[in-house]
Amino acid sequence: MEFINLAGLTEDQKMIRASTLDLLNKALPFENIREMDEKREFPHAAYDALAEAGYMGLFYPEEYGGMGASHNDLAAFVETLGYYYTGVAQGFMTTVIYGGMHIVNSGSEEMKKEILPQIISGKTKISLAMSEPGTGSDVAGIKTTAIRDGDDYVINGQKVWITCAHVADKLVVVTKNDPKAARHKGMSVILVDAKAPGVTIRPLKMLGRRTTHANEVTFDNVRVPVKNLIGEEGGAWKSMMKCLNVERLVLSAISTGHCYRITDYAADYAKDRIQFDQPISKFQVIQHKLVDMLMAAETSRQATYRVADLLDAGENAVRETSFAKIISSDANFKCADMGLQVMGGAGYSAEYMMEMYFRDSRVGPIGGGSNEIQRNIIAKLMDL
Numbered sequence: 001m002e003f004i005n006l007a008g009l010t011e012d013q014k015m016i017r018a019s020t021l022d023l024l025n026k027a028l029p030f031e032n033i034r035e036m037d038e039k040r041e042f043p044h045a046a047y048d049a050l051a052e053a054g055y056m057g058l059f060y061p062e063e064y065g066g067m068g069a070s071h072n073d074l075a076a077f078v079e080t081l082g083y084y085y086t087g088v089a090q091g092f093m094t095t096v097i098y099g100g101m102h103i104v105n106s107g108s109e110e111m112k113k114e115i116l117p118q119i120i121s122g123k124t125k126i127s128l129a130m131s132e133p134g135t136g137s138d139v140a141g142i143k144t145t146a147i148r149d150g151d152d153y154v155i156n157g158q159k160v161w162i163t164c165a166h167v168a169d170k171l172v173v174v175t176k177n178d179p180k181a182a183r184h185k186g187m188s189v190i191l192v193d194a195k196a197p198g199v200t201i202r203p204l205k206m207l208g209r210r211t212t213h214a215n216e217v218t219f220d221n222v223r224v225p226v227k228n229l230i231g232e233e234g235g236a237w238k239s240m241m242k243c244l245n246v247e248r249l250v251l252s253a254i255s256t257g258h259c260y261r262i263t264d265y266a267a268d269y270a271k272d273r274i275q276f277d278q279p280i281s282k283f284q285v286i287q288h289k290l291v292d293m294l295m296a297a298e299t300s301r302q303a304t305y306r307v308a309d310l311l312d313a314g315e316n317a318v319r320e321t322s323f324a325k326i327i328s329s330d331a332n333f334k335c336a337d338m339g340l341q342v343m344g345g346a347g348y349s350a351e352y353m354m355e356m357y358f359r360d361s362r363v364g365p366i367g368g369g370s371n372e373i374q375r376n377i378i379a380k381l382m383d384l
């Protein structure tokens with residue numbers, strides 16, 4: 001069953017949704033996803049198929065080979081990826097949004113002309129390396145240094161939980177180039193070749209998101225030319241702030257798609273599963289759980305498209321973006337938890353998809369600025 005209501009999407013968005021699902025079904029048959037998760041393999045075929053169809057450039061400016069799509073179009077596309085398989089959505093988001101949007105928003109003209117077409121063609125994958133062992137929520141406290149030496153920066157330090165770094169060609173690294181500078185100051189974003197001497201990438205075992213991994217990345221005297229600076233020296237905070245709204249829009253859209261997938265999957269199971277001589281979907285308590293899941297999906301969807309609308313209208317919708325991030329990531333885990341309960345022992349078993357959905361959805365309230373940090377942002381905007 002498919003519960004999502006496509007009314008309200010434009011004809012183009014409906015077409016993007018249908019063709020994306022078709023393309024993904026061919027490149028990564030749905031029944032192969034669980035095995036890929038078990039093997040912890042990046043979904044290369046699906047990623048390459050999306051690139052070949054031009055979708056990596058959907059949101060990028062036309063002058064660099066993109067399609068110049070709106071935030072609404074982006075939300076509709078990413079919701080579809082999240083619906084099919086969140087691993088593909090994470091792969092897209094990490095390169096195109098987390099890494100790539102730093103270049104779009106703050107990169108030099110030369111860097112944009114060189115790197116953006118490579119992202120669009122699928123040739124270059126990028127990870128964003130911001131979090132460190134001692135610094136997660138408190139990004140301004142990072143310790144990785146990039147010290148100027150002639151025409152180079154020399155980078156030393158360690159990053160953790162870096163999604164997709166094990167398959168990345170480039171890393172967008174947030175560094176401190178003036179260790180004595182005050183918090184939020186003396187920080188710079190630098191594009192680093194993932195294969196550069198001194199860069200070590202180690203995949204880490206996590207509860208979920210096994211195909212896009214989180215990785216530890218170590219920088220040991222890594223030399224990077226000054227031209228790889230993204231934005232101004234000392235301008236990292238500005239560069240990061242410019243990217244936050246779209247990052248959180250995309251996170252919300254992925255969670256929304258995932259909510260719908262989980263609800264469809266649990267409802268299909270409930271209609272087939274017979275207990276006491278009838279499908280369990282006939283029990284009112286199961287029906288109510290499925291209704292609550294669908295309402296969580298719909299609420300997440302409304303919050304997501306509200307942000308897309310505001311961003312398309314040119315609003316700096318920080319408050320609504322934080323609302324959406326909290327609502328959608330909480331809804332995602334709630335749907336997975338309830339879906340697992342609807343399926344009983346089958347929900348808890350790796351023979352079915354639900355346990356993967358449960359594991360994959362748990363990180364939403366932690367990553368991308370935890371939901372506690374989002375509430376701090378909202379509280380500040382409320383002048384509390």
Ligand SMILES: Cc1cc2nc3c(=O)[nH]c(=O)nc-3n(C[C@H](O)[C@H](O)[C@H](O)COP(=O)(O)OP(=O)(O)OC[C@H]3O[C@@H](n4cnc5c(N)ncnc54)[C@H](O)[C@@H]3O)c2cc1C
Nearest residue numbers: 128129130131136137161162163214366367368369370372
């Ligand atoms: C699967 C996964 C993928 C990730 N991918 C990336 C990536 O690609 N790139 C990257 O740079 N990072 C990535 N991260 C890191 C992620 O951004 C951080 O985990 C997140 O910001 C939280 O930081 P932390 O884990 O250090 O937790 P901490 O900051 O130590 O927080 C621990 C707890 O304390 C709470 N807390 C902290 N400060 C406050 C406060 N001021 N007020 C209230 N509560 C607070 C937090 O909300 C949390 O509940 C990823 C993480 C995971 C788990």
